[in-house]
Amino acid sequence: MAEDLVIIGSGPAGLAAAVEAARAGVKVTVVDENASPGGQLFKQIHKFFGSEEHQAGIRGIDIGYRLLEECHLAKVKVMLNTAAWGIFHSSGNATTVAIKNKNDSLCSLDTKVVLLATGARENPLAFPGWTLPGVMGAGAAQTLINLHRIRPGNRVLMIGSGNVGLIVSYQLKQAGADIAAVIDIKPEIGGWGVHAAKLTRTGIPILCSHKIIEVRGLDKVEEAHVARVDREAKSIPGSEKLFKVDTVCIAVGLSPMAELAWSGGCRFAYLPELGGHVPVHNRSMETTRNNIYIAGDISGIEEASTAMEEGKIAGISIARSLGLLKNECAEELIRNKEKNLSALRGGPMGKTRKLAKEKLIRLFNIC
Amino acid sequence: MLMNNKPVTICRCEEVGNKTIEQAIDDGARTVDAVKRATRAGMGLCQGRTCQSLVAALISCKTGQPLANLVPSTSRPPFRPVRLESLAEVGAKLLLEKEADKI
Amino acid sequence: MKKSAQAVIIGGGIIGCAAAYYLAKEIDDVILIEKKCIAGESSGANYGMVWQQTRQDGYDLAAARRSLEIYPQLCREVFDLDIEYEEKGGMTLFFTDLQAEAAKGYVEYKNSLGVPVRLLSGKETRSLEPALSSRVTGSLFCAEEAQLNPFYTTLAFARAAQKEGATIYQGVEVLSINLDRGAVCSISTSEGKIFTNHVINAAGSWAGTVGAMVGLKVPVFPHRLQSLVTEQIPKLLTRTIQGSRIARTSEEAAKTFQYAYDTTGGNRPCINQQPPAECIIESSLFYAKPTVNGNIVLGTACDFAGYNRETSYEALAVIAHMAKMIIPRLKDVNIIRSWANFDPWTADGIPIVGETGVKGFFIAAGHGTGMSHAPATGEALAGLITGSAAAIPLGEANINRFTGYREEC
Numbered sequence: 001m002a003e004d005l006v007i008i009g010s011g012p013a014g015l016a017a018a019v020e021a022a023r024a025g026v027k028v029t030v031v032d033e034n035a036s037p038g039g040q041l042f043k044q045i046h047k048f049f050g051s052e053e054h055q056a057g058i059r060g061i062d063i064g065y066r067l068l069e070e071c072h073l074a075k076v077k078v079m080l081n082t083a084a085w086g087i088f089h090s091s092g093n094a095t096t097v098a099i100k101n102k103n104d105s106l107c108s109l110d111t112k113v114v115l116l117a118t119g120a121r122e123n124p125l126a127f128p129g130w131t132l133p134g135v136m137g138a139g140a141a142q143t144l145i146n147l148h149r150i151r152p153g154n155r156v157l158m159i160g161s162g163n164v165g166l167i168v169s170y171q172l173k174q175a176g177a178d179i180a181a182v183i184d185i186k187p188e189i190g191g192w193g194v195h196a197a198k199l200t201r202t203g204i205p206i207l208c209s210h211k212i213i214e215v216r217g218l219d220k221v222e223e224a225h226v227a228r229v230d231r232e233a234k235s236i237p238g239s240e241k242l243f244k245v246d247t248v249c250i251a252v253g254l255s256p257m258a259e260l261a262w263s264g265g266c267r268f269a270y271l272p273e274l275g276g277h278v279p280v281h282n283r284s285m286e287t288t289r290n291n292i293y294i295a296g297d298i299s300g301i302e303e304a305s306t307a308m309e310e311g312k313i314a315g316i317s318i319a320r321s322l323g324l325l326k327n328e329c330a331e332e333l334i335r336n337k338e339k340n341l342s343a344l345r346g347g348p349m350g351k352t353r354k355l356a357k358e359k360l361i362r363l364f365n366i367c
Numbered sequence: 368m369l370m371n372n373k374p375v376t377i378c379r380c381e382e383v384g385n386k387t388i389e390q391a392i393d394d395g396a397r398t399v400d401a402v403k404r405a406t407r408a409g410m411g412l413c414q415g416r417t418c419q420s421l422v423a424a425l426i427s428c429k430t431g432q433p434l435a436n437l438v439p440s441t442s443r444p445p446f447r448p449v450r451l452e453s454l455a456e457v458g459a460k461l462l463l464e465k466e467a468d469k470i
Numbered sequence: 471m472k473k474s475a476q477a478v479i480i481g482g483g484i485i486g487c488a489a490a491y492y493l494a495k496e497i498d499d500v501i502l503i504e505k506k507c508i509a510g511e512s513s514g515a516n517y518g519m520v521w522q523q524t525r526q527d528g529y530d531l532a533a534a535r536r537s538l539e540i541y542p543q544l545c546r547e548v549f550d551l552d553i554e555y556e557e558k559g560g561m562t563l564f565f566t567d568l569q570a571e572a573a574k575g576y577v578e579y580k581n582s583l584g585v586p587v588r589l590l591s592g593k594e595t596r597s598l599e600p601a602l603s604s605r606v607t608g609s610l611f612c613a614e615e616a617q618l619n620p621f622y623t624t625l626a627f628a629r630a631a632q633k634e635g636a637t638i639y640q641g642v643e644v645l646s647i648n649l650d651r652g653a654v655c656s657i658s659t660s661e662g663k664i665f666t667n668h669v670i671n672a673a674g675s676w677a678g679t680v681g682a683m684v685g686l687k688v689p690v691f692p693h694r695l696q697s698l699v700t701e702q703i704p705k706l707l708t709r710t711i712q713g714s715r716i717a718r719t720s721e722e723a724a725k726t727f728q729y730a731y732d733t734t735g736g737n738r739p740c741i742n743q744q745p746p747a748e749c750i751i752e753s754s755l756f757y758a759k760p761t762v763n764g765n766i767v768l769g770t771a772c773d774f775a776g777y778n779r780e781t782s783y784e785a786l787a788v789i790a791h792m793a794k795m796i797i798p799r800l801k802d803v804n805i806i807r808s809w810a811n812f813d814p815w816t817a818d819g820i821p822i823v824g825e826t827g828v829k830g831f832f833i834a835a836g837h838g839t840g841m842s843h844a845p846a847t848g849e850a851l852a853g854l855i856t857g858s859a860a861a862i863p864l865g866e867a868n869i870n871r872f873t874g875y876r877e878e879c
Binding site: 412448458 | 506507638702784807
């Protein structure tokens with residue numbers, strides 16, 4: 001068999017897993033459909049919070065470079081512009097990962113273990129006019145400005161006041177766009193106070209209990225209609241506001257990108273706190289399908305820092321399952337990472353996620 | 368997830384609107400897969416990656432089913448479009464290996 | 471849920487839905503129970519062929535020909551949605567001169583049964599389907615054959631049945647069929663009990679499971695067919711084509727069309743016969759169905775893998791290879807999906823339709839050719855249950871053709 005471990009996705013979870021596994025002697029190949037590795041890290045030009053252990057004060061992009069260097073030193077093979085378009089059970093316990101490269105030529109990797117670190121996708125929001133050019137996901141806007149150095153528009157309405165909505169609004173502002181407003185259907189701001197404060201200091205209004213009614217324009221976004229909502233989220237007549245904008249960004253949450261896990265036959269659980277349907281996994285990050293592991297946002301929407309810790313646990317567990325790490329040794333390492341995860345899942349929002357993640361692991365043992 | 372009574376496109380690939388989907392639900396479709404079979408929502412180039420959550424929300428909204436029950440329709444490779452010729456090359460190689468290249 | 475019915479049909483595929491429609495026309499209180507959704511299994515994943523050139527003499531051919539007669543009328547008078555029924559003819563391709571030779575005898579035989587199939591040269595074939603490769607040395611063409619959209623056709627039958635008063639429950643599972651002195655008296659479902667004296671097992675590849683509920687062995691097995699679906703492209707093919715297996719020796723060539731003769735050679739199949747174990751991916755037939763929307767469905771790779779509905783890397787690649795050889799212009803087209811279904815399989819290739827040794831328990835299952843048979847099967851079954859005259863005789867399709875059936879009863 002060609003490979004010990006194929007990791008799909010070179011974001012923080014995938015790379016962290018690759019480093020841990022490779023250091024233990026696992027032969028690792030990472031595939032990613034993007035031209036550069038690092039996943040969302042390379043879009044994150046802001047500094048991380050938390051403890052020193054979790055690289056607080058360092059920008060996402062620098063964490064990405066650090067991980068890449070570690071991968072290089074650990075002799076991890078990283079295949080870029082390479083999309084995994086299917087995983088198939090092959091003879092024995094092996095898995096075939098079908099991949100295609102940039103030139104559309106195909107090949108396959110036969111591997112003992114697969115780690116799905118495919119991350120998340122942005123949730124859509126359907127309203128009249130949402131298919132007009134100029135309506136996009138906040139993540140897409142962030143990729144445009146921070147990766148490609150292209151400003152998607154000059155005047156932006158942001159829908160959603162979670163961390164993504166707040167951070168991307170600020171970054172759009174830094175890129176020279178005007179932010180007409182950030183709106184949220186909920187009565188309070190979804191993201192962290194620090195991010196919200198940065199916006200309000202620059203005079204950007206954050207309108208809670210507001211929703212988008214319609215986006216209008218001839219062949220691109222020209223105006224957005226917004227209304228205040230009551231407790232049932234119904235719009236209040238007479239409260240409509242019109243914003244002249246050329247861009248509307250949608251930041252209404254993320255969902256695990258889990259098609260490969262579905263097709264692999266993994267069992268799922270529905271946990272809205274984690275973004276919807278999530279593959280059930282055990283403490284080792286292994287799914288209900290032998291030799292298919294997950295880490296990062298695919299196992300529940302969290303953050304880059306938790307994704308890296310989960311990736312490390314997966315990498316260590318995989319090394320152990322391949323006989324390259326002694327059980328006691330692996331167990332100690334995993335307990336250490338679990339402690340880190342526990343610390344990262346602090347605060348009221350973190351606690352909800354922590355409970356949901358614990359439930360996910362409990363569900364693994366219930367058939 | 369839908370905002371008002373104006374028609375809204377749900378599946379962008381196949382250009383299926385909310386009215387068509389609501390009709391299918393009225394006609395008895397109770398799963399994302401059933402809506403897909405009845406309306407083509409989710410059968411296009413992106414294979415429902417964008418619209419399936421919207422379809423699930425519509426079904427839940429109209430029937431009161433919890434979102435937990437509304438799983439995506441069967442996930443099938445290829446998860447990214449692949450050129451037929453590229454796949455054919457793999458097939459030719461596999462058949463050669465089996466010495467059964469008959470066509 | 472209703473507490474009683476005159477007849478309960480198990481299975482919301484094309485056969486169950488057609489049976490529901492024809493029964494509901496004749497009697498009140500028809501219930502159809504489907505564990506997933508209408509057209510949720512094989513009826514939603516097939517090539518939508520209404521063909522006669524490949525049907526075996528007897529019930530198989532009679533049902534196909536009767537259906538070809540009924541469909542246009544259903545489209546005109548009954549269905550309230552467009553099932554994309556198009557009578558464009560069907561084509562079976564071959565690839566060697568030896569096969570063309572073998573085809574002559576086949577055409578004569580089929581013509582004698584009244585099937586208007588013709589032999590076309592390679593050139594004639596390509597004048598009808600210019601996208602076909604020069605490897606195609608000829609074809610069998612039957613103008614009186616059609617294609618349809620399998621989802622919509624199944625849905626159309628379901629809706630027609632509802633209009634006639636049938637009740638359809640989706641997402642409901644049958645747990646047991648209860649007998650009273652050897653006759654059906656009720657069924658228990660995940661949503662409650664229904665009293666009825668007639669149960670129709672239209673569960674396709676799951677017919678065996680349903681049969682076991684009344685202690686009958688119903689020898690229908692899931693035959694996994696895999697297919698690819700292309701993106702939407704401008705028109706490349708006019709009609710559904712089937713590629714025969716390649717034959718290089720006259721012996722092989724003689725077998726080219728064997729599947730459409732009586733394959734049992736007069737021997738009755740056995741109730742305990744299991745499907746062949748070997749993988750037959752390399753010898754599967756080729757199919758290409760152009761859909762109204764512009765996608766082309768390409769198949770097939772067949773094997774017996776139990777109820778494993780995954781698609782395999784090897785199978786998808788081999789289908790693509792066949793497609794490129796036969797329709798070279800497909801090479802730059804994108805594949806956007808694959809699927810696998812469980813085509814119901816019986817040992818002699820003929821479905822099982824009719825009454826059984828258990829009073830009130832009927833079978834209409836084992837249709838690898840559901841789209842070709844559904845209207846005729848539904849009509850005949852309704853006739854059998856209500857006692858009206860049959861348009862086609864069902865005798866040959868009865869389960870008692872299987873040796874060993876009696877011992878099972």
